[in-house]
Amino acid sequence: MNGRLLSAIEVTRRTASQLRAVAYLRVSTEEQKKGFGIRYTGKKVCRHIAKKDWRLVETFADEGFSGSLEWHERPDLKRLMELARTTPRPFDVVVVLEERAIGRAGRAFWPWVWELEDLGVFTAIVRGDYDNTTDEGRKRMRDEAARAEDERIAIRDRTQGGIQEAAEQRADEAGYVGGQCPYGWRIENQGRKGECTYVLDDGPDGEWHTLDMARRLVIEHKGDIERAAGSLNAQGKLTRWGKLWTRQNLQARLLSAAVLESRVVFRATESAANRVQTDADGNPVYGETVVIRIPSAFSEVEVAELKGAVKVRNYGPKRGDRTCPLSERILSTCGEYYTGCAPGERARKYRCAGKRPKYAGAPVCTCRQIPADEIEFYAWGRLVRLLRDPEELKLRAELWVGLNDQAKVNFVQRLKELEGEIAQKDRAIGVIMAAAAQESDNPEEAIRAATASLKEQRTALAEERARVAAWQAESAAVEDQAQQLQQLAKLAAKRLTNVTLDDQALVLGMMNARLVLLEPVGNFARSCPVTTWFREAGRPIPVLTDDTWAVVEPVIRARHRPDKRLPQRQALEGLLHKARHEGSWHTLTDYGNPGAMRSAWDRWRTSGAWSEAIGLLGTAGAQPVPSRLPRMRLKFEVIPGLILNAGSDSITRDPRAR
Incomplete structure (x- = not known):
């Protein structure tokens, strides 16, 4: 018995009149169908608590x-x-x-019970009226949990095996074995085991008529699927679920394997919508992939016409590297995520998903596009600067490890307890074997009968020890990740400075990085030429003083005569103000004639006087170039990809102050 647990219970009994109990109720969907709902289980648990004279604190x-x-x-x-x-x-x-309320799988059962024990809380089972405060109770709980695990595995194997056999036997008969029926077809004899088949839904109100209308509209509109979706919506032809058609939805229906090839793939490994669990080689874990032939929706000529019409609308070849590492990692103010550039676009940029209509003709957001290079430079640069700070990373890693140690199970203690129980079983088996050999005329049979139960218990204990050892290894791997995060800081300066976009996408994915926009995106199409010069030159915007003007005035006067409309110093001050604020030319009236100032900019830049003058002004008191990006918050997880429901680190920063 766990000494710390027993101590907590005894202290509670001495200092309080009642033990404080909470009820935990869980029913799966299948149990609900059988009538065993939350109310049913709740009544039984509450009666048990009252019978024990415990006080119900919460449910x-x-x-x-x-x-x-x-x-x-x-x-x-x-x-x-x-x-x-x-x-x-x-x-x-x-x-x-009952034990199943905790979990059928061992991974769902034991870590939870053990952590409660370490916290001084014990678990009581209503059916069987026992708990884990005694060795006998813990043994019974272990046996019941093992039975629940075996039951789960048996149910899964039996179910998956039956479905696989049915799919293989009825592949040429359009046999239905489960899953969603493709649009335009229906299941005939649904509910009759071994008789369910795919047939065209071509009745008076069947889906096939809408599918055929969509095919005709796409051909009529020369492959414009979005226009065809709008026509369907205008005629009241909705989806199976009563929603308006979108381009993506209609395209998925018309260009599916069911429509184009008259087939449904059971346990498809390439389907994004119905992907099955696969092993390391990409093969289905349960059974094999089976192709089921179904009735054709259209003739070969009609399918060829559909393919030809859609092909006309296809874009040309992709342009270079289209990797966008921040795709679906930028949250806009409208609530949608920005996605990467389309294959046909010349420049890489991010576009808000809210610009895509939810259905044909639906309203869209007004979020502007974001040039990929600028926002990727900001996000990657900010992340790398954080990774280069070993003290900050060490602090965060140690904080996470501390929290993890508080919540994790004491695996060493669990393994020690299990090894002790296994050793007891081994000693008991040895004693019984010696006694049975001396007292029986048939020693082998007597030993087998006398030790059968103990050997079965020892086997269960050994299996549990193996499971706990595996969980311990996983826990150690998580701690290793925290240590690796500290090591990453040492390598960041050398390894993360010049990396490809693919590598950036990999690291950003590991850190689960997200950018949250705090204000709408500005108009990138209207950029200030003076600010752009500083941005491209990589120079801060200097400050003009009496002393610095005395240095640069000869440079400007040597190449340009003074303009009667605007003094040269006043023109330079106005241009620096424009660079700092990215204003338009007509906003510079406080500095003189905007037309004369624009003329000075063009002449000075062309002659080289501008570049030389800015170089002489120096960087004392200079301001960073304003970013065109909106204010945003960078979020990322401290332990890459391994923390479930853990806190994330957030940095709020105004890129314009960069």
Whole structure:
């Protein structure tokens, strides 16, 4: 028995009149169908708590969540664990109806129970009326959890095997074995085992008529699928779910394998919409891919016409490297994410997804495009500067490791306990073998009968030890990531300065970096030529004083005569003001004649006087070039890709002050 757990329970019993209990209720969708809902399980758990004379503090319920999910993947169970970690502890016991409420999978069951034990909270099971405060209770809980795991695996294998066999047997009969039916078809004899088949939905109100109309419209509009979607919406022809058609949705229906090739792929590994679980080689984990032939929606000539019409609308070849590492990582003020450039565009840029209509004819946002180079330069530069700061990274890594140590299971203690129990079983088996050999005429049979139960228990303990060792290795890998983050700071200066866009996308993905825009994007098309000169030259904008004017005045006068409309010093001051504020020419009236100032800019820049004068002004008191980017917040996760539901680091910064 866990000494720390027992101590907490005994202290509670001595200092309080009642143990404080919380009820945890969980039912899956299948259990709900059988009538075992939250109310049913809640009544039984509450009666058990009252029978024990415990005080019910709170009830947590996850309805419709699978038992294979771990605790942090269930909302109310996650909230329960957050409360259990608070001080003072608000409850002493968690009560569940049965072991399956905790989880069918071992990964979902034991880490949760063990962490509660370490926090001084024990778990009580209603069915069987036992808890884990004794060795006997913990053994029973372990046996029940193992049975639940075996049951889950058996159900999965039996179900997947049956579906695979049905798919292979009925592949040439248009047999339906599950999944979503393609648009334009329906399932005949649905609900009859072994008789379900794909047939065209060509009844009076069938989907096939809408599919055929869409095909004709696309051909009529010479491949313009968005225009065809708008025509369908105008005629009241909606999708299967009663929504308006979009270009993407209609294109997916018309250019599917069902329409073009008259086939449905069961356990497809290339389908983005219905991707199945695959192994390291890309093959389905359960069964094999099966191609099921279904009735053709159109003739070969009609399919060829559709392909020809869509091909006309295709863009030409892709232009160079189109990698956009910040695609779907920039959150706009409209609530949508920016995506990378389209293949046919000349310059790389990011466009807000809100510009795409939700359906044909729908309103769109007014967010402007963002040149890719500028925002990528800001985001990558800011991230690299953070990675180069070893002290800051060390602080963050140590903070995360500390939080992780507080929440993680003591695997060393668990392994020690299991090894002790295995050693006890081995000693007991040896004693029984010796006694049975002396007292029986048939020693082998007597030993087998006497030790069968103990050997079965030892096998279960050994399997559990192997699982705990695997979890311990995973936990150690997470801590290694924290250490690697510190090492990354040492390499950042050398390895992350000049990297390809593909490498940037990889690192940004590992850090789960996001940019949150805090204001609308400005108009990049209207840029100030003076500010652009400083930006491209990589120079700050200097300050003009009496002393510095005395240095640059001879340079300008040597190449240009004074303009009667505008003194040269006044023109230079106006141009520097324009560079700092990116204003238009007509806003410079305070500095004199805007036309004369524009003429001075063109003449000085062409003669080289401008560049030489700016060089002589120096950098004392100079201001950085204003960024055209809006204010934004950079977010990223401290431990790349491995922290579930952990805090992220946010830096709010005005790029214009860069």
